[in-house]
Amino acid sequence: MVKEGVITNLTKALSGFIKENEFAEPLARGMLLFLEDETVALDRLRAIFGSDYEDILLLAFDWKLIVPLIPSKTCAWEDLAVSGINAPLYTMPKAVLYVLKEAMNKGIWDIDMGLKIMFETLDILVTPDKMVELVEELFNREKFMCVSARDIDIACRTVGLPGFADQVIAIFKGVGIISPKLSYLGKLKPALGPLYDVNPSLVKRLIG
Numbered sequence: 001m002v003k004e005g006v007i008t009n010l011t012k013a014l015s016g017f018i019k020e021n022e023f024a025e026p027l028a029r030g031m032l033l034f035l036e037d038e039t040v041a042l043d044r045l046r047a048i049f050g051s052d053y054e055d056i057l058l059l060a061f062d063w064k065l066i067v068p069l070i071p072s073k074t075c076a077w078e079d080l081a082v083s084g085i086n087a088p089l090y091t092m093p094k095a096v097l098y099v100l101k102e103a104m105n106k107g108i109w110d111i112d113m114g115l116k117i118m119f120e121t122l123d124i125l126v127t128p129d130k131m132v133e134l135v136e137e138l139f140n141r142e143k144f145m146c147v148s149a150r151d152i153d154i155a156c157r158t159v160g161l162p163g164f165a166d167q168v169i170a171i172f173k174g175v176g177i178i179s180p181k182l183s184y185l186g187k188l189k190p191a192l193g194p195l196y197d198v199n200p201s202l203v204k205r206l207i208g
Contacts, residue, residue, distance in 0.1 A: 006032070016108070017201075018063070020059060023059055030049055031100055038092075042089070064093060064096070077197055093176020096199070099113075130160075134168065138151060146198065148196070149194050153193075176199055178197065
């Protein structure tokens with residue numbers, strides 16, 4: 001059973017950037033379910049969110065805190081949004097899960113520490129501190145919640161990781177830091193490469 005202090009801490013952390021404060025506590029309770037299971041059924045979330053469950057699910061998806069688990073050719077967030085919010089199962093991006101673990105103990109949405117601990121668990125040659133630096137450098141280049149493959153390459157070179165861009169794209173997609181932006185495919189300048197949505201819950205300028 002989750003202690004009320006944990007719920008209080010997470011609610012406080014979420015209230016720092018979620019304007020709909022009345023949804024912060026039920027959202028916190030629902031997010032904590034993902035500590036027990038990688039996937040959570042809609043019925044369990046609906047039981048916690050109550051009559052506002054659709055609004056809270058949409059809010060959680062807007063921030064990419066919780067995403068529907070729907071069969072998709074791309075697994076892109078855009079694809080999931082088109083499929084509708086009432087999915088039978090939901091999951092939480094790995095990067096968000098680690099920030100959540102910090103928030104439930106500290107009462108703040110500590111992106112850097114959560115990501116650092118997550119990167120420590122991954123089998124990559126780059127240090128966790130350098131990976132956190134790379135995330136921040138990349139997100140400094142974000143425009144309209146998007147970054148390009150070129151941005152990723154430049155960010156890698158800026159932090160001293162030339163030639164690492166392809167690996168970064170795979171890693172960041174896998175943990176939910178970025179997701180392919182499908183609506184722009186075929187409409188980009190070749191020099192930019194593909195575009196990627198960034199996870200807004202991991203962008204520090206959006207967090208109070």
